[in-house]
Amino acid sequence: MHATKRQLFLFSRQSLTDRLFHASKVKKSFTLNRLTMQLEKLNFDNLALRTLPLDKETGNRQRKVEGACFSLTSPTPVDNPTVVAVSEEALSLIDIKSASDAYTDANFADYFSGNRILPGSQTAAHCYCGHQFGHFSGQLGDGCAMYLGEIVNGKKERWEIQLKGAGKTPYSRHSDGRKVLRSTIREFLCSEAMHHLGVPTTRAGSCITSDSKVIRDLKYDGNQKLEKCTVLLRIAPTFLRFGSFEIFKPLDSVTGREGSSVGRKDVLDDLLNYTIKVFYPQIWREVSDGEEREAMLLEFYEEVLRRTAKLVAKWQCIGWCHGVLNTDNMSILGITIDYGPYGFMDSFDPGFICNSSDDGGRYSYEAQPEICRWNCLKLGEAIQMSLPLEKSKPSIKVFDEEYDKAYSHGMRQKLGLMSELDGDLDIISSLFSTMFETGCDFTNGFRAITNLLPPGLPCFKQSKEEFLSSILRQCASLEEMLAKYKPRINPMQLDFFQQLIEQQPEIAGALQSQLTIVQVEMKRQKKLESFKKMSADGKAAADRKCWSDWLDKYIQRLQQEQGEDVKAWSSRRKEIMEQHNPSIVLRNYIAQEVIEMAEEGDFSGVRNLLEVLKSPYGTNKATDESTEKETTPHASNHPVTSGTCTLHSRYTKRPPASAAGLVVS
Template identity: 55%
Template structure:
């Protein structure tokens, strides 16, 4: 075990390659000489491993790690690593430019086959409440901390590899990730950043000829898939679960953290977090008060983050305490989803039968997780003080962020009584008409202010756009088709008629799944006499009813007669928070399909589109797409981006399930 004091002076080690540089070498580097390695400017300063207790054992296999926050590990090489895609924006945070990306051994370093000099691979020990139950030790089972890089601006960024091999926390897994999950996390990390939502970044996606066995749907149909590694970048990857390693035996699960009773380490972790990520609080407050104020800031950031997710229709899917960042950013992208048609009960995770992490429950789950964090700190910070912070601050901060963003999304520049009801009714109308969440908000920006010469014409056009995002009759029927067979449902209905209490006896996710299937049947039955014309008529009436209230509210926004300027400002405001392009499941799936067939260019193309999510015309963004990292010209890229500009998601894609 190695202990070092957090307040020791930092020891920085500049990356070197095999030999000591001569004065000639140094001169060539300064002049951009060909002898200088493209990655030679990286500067590692691995503060976390100096400040926090480190397990130096190299004992192979999974094991409980007591009294440490990190364990030293060694990445496991893969066969023939190759670059799928690279984010130049993210890599620039570490001073890596195109020369570094195009260097011959770039893929080797970012696959873990070679270790950058100055880096110290390690895996982080943490615990977590998973789906509401304490699971004991979890840790980085497939992820490795490489170190912390100081960039030219003096910023500190932690670099990780995900999928780089076994660690002491791998449990029964193999420490690997596959192409499909890696592409999804790579793209979504960057998509969220460009939407303005706090997030970890993704620098690279590297695949290989090494294979791992995976059963994607847990149905016995396992197949060999490409072992793939992504690099992740953040200020820190500490999470709520990092502080749960001290948790005593849990009454429900009988599990405990690996470092129970080590209050000294808890205080060290709190001091490390306070000093490095909340220095303004450390400077202003002292002792216990500083910890409470740090908790308050974590509470505020978490509430604000949850509000942003809701405003952009993002569903995380696995909001366990081990997936909640201590600095209030989105981390660990798994079965996430951007909501298609608005549904408050939207569940993006096919494994979440009970809907614990559904879209509508995200804010309350984040609050619940903060309460678990308060429990984790209680040996050093009085729990009555941190719980009081959650009670007094969380909802207030969430509501302020949510309403502030939602007002912008519908073009309101002032606050008035009734705005909340107007927004709630908008969402209810989306729900009743099966409207697309993202595209409906975007369409609203085309409405001119009442009193403008083009108001009535723009209102008609806007209504047509909104209606075009709604499901037609055939699409609606297809989405209501039960997943259970007719015989299964008939048997269930018969049992329920004989014993109505049977449904409650099932409990949990099974009851929710069956209830959902029965509700689908009822809705499908109600459409028997519906025609396409009558459905459109019904949708139109519902939207006109909301539009009447919306127009009345917009009339209060008109302060003068300079309608041109006011309309322009309103449109710019709305289009700055209402994306035209988000990472829908079918877009990610198309990238995966192309990549699995050997075409990596589509991943890079979609990455470029995600960098300009608020542009009106996606094709304009694609026209400026730089060549992919393998050197192909823009002219050689497939012209498949056109399918992403559709008004709504294709019918086949509405049934995509991510586990």
């Protein structure tokens, strides 16, 4: 059933009445100022709700939703909403030009915490399904996110806005629909950081906390505590995802679950038409069923493959790990969505796992390209009622080709290789082997390579020695390597599984997930034993030899492409490398520092860090300031509060050893 104008009007009117009633009980003076005037004149055009089928039932009752893409629902108010931080750049996308007033405008906090409804907004939750950790989970949906509507800005760009953490929806299942301060700050900062790194992403407009609290167990170890409910404003052209199309999936033979709208080809066609017409207009054409329509759908599917391949290639090139690459966390536009237990690598490790809940390493750094490819195949299966599998499946080669091209191009840019030669992949591969063996910091390692002068310039020999000194400072100490590889499985259990693998492989094969964990642990054990045989001086000498050997290969490669004007070539090479090797990324330990400050009531760290993250590839303008910003009462405990200048200088250093102990889930 498609939405009627009366259905939408009545729901919107009811929601607004409810919110205004709540607002009347909160003793605040809603002064009409320039920001409020902009908020109340936003140009809403809620095309998705007018076009796609809506749930017949409204309200937040948990239920299976059949034959619909959205359910009209209402946010749940919070007590005393308070602005933690805003991104003025992100808010400008929806024509909010006075975002700096958000810290003093009570209306802003109420509108973007869910306490009041913006004029023209129609609140709803999106229905989708998904494969989680490789298994089909059936109906999922927006369990804590809420569509507020779509805004067409002055440039005629369409932006969907969402509140994340605004309370229960029909898809909340057993959760409370809330997000807390720590997770919301992480998503707010990383959304903006990724944008400034040049990675396609959803944007974050505001982070608003409150005095309302929910119980959380961070490490799932029984240590529960009350945490503040916090709401994030998310902005994107659309939040449609692969899982949006999995509501049509037939019964899964493994999990026994099916999509909530199984067999509804009419709804699938509505969703495909809307997605292509609005977000892929270059592909859209009015065609009837048949070969011509299938050709259009195939063109659309292949473009999704290309965008997804390019996206994951960018992740790999900046050393970033998503953490939860389920199909319901994959954007249909090829942008990064749903920031949960993500992580930027510190020391390079191809098996880097940022999500402490990912015991088997399904979503490790090195696994991301293959997982994204697998998810793309699942998307093809999801739309097979309209585009037969025999036509979509062969197109997976488009993903492979696009990924290889994007990844190799990105890595050449990071290494300043301006031409493409046969041995380049070996240079890249040997670099990562060297980084792994020495425990070299990923971000700072590439930045050190950026500062190396090529042969042919007067200071080359001096630069070579300076590079070796610099890169060795980015390598892990012997103590750090011993700590990294310390056993994570009881030795007796490991011995048991080793014997099982050797003596009864048929039984071991049936325990695939446990077997994977054991195999990883066995490799770690071998690394640990090798480091136990080393001394600190021995490791330092081995590290120097590893880097000297790689450097010789790299220099030979550079000599193959430098022309007669070495100075001009070197300058251009350095410029390209500086544009693709950030000095600043959102490391977990820095995020944790500002989270701890915010939990104490000091939001300056979040705001300062946001400013630093805006200039990841060069010197932040804040470092040129002759005076630092005024410190806060917490400055002695948190150096980050002494201003963006201090933060920038600290942030480019190798992270402390304690950073490796942070747990994110």
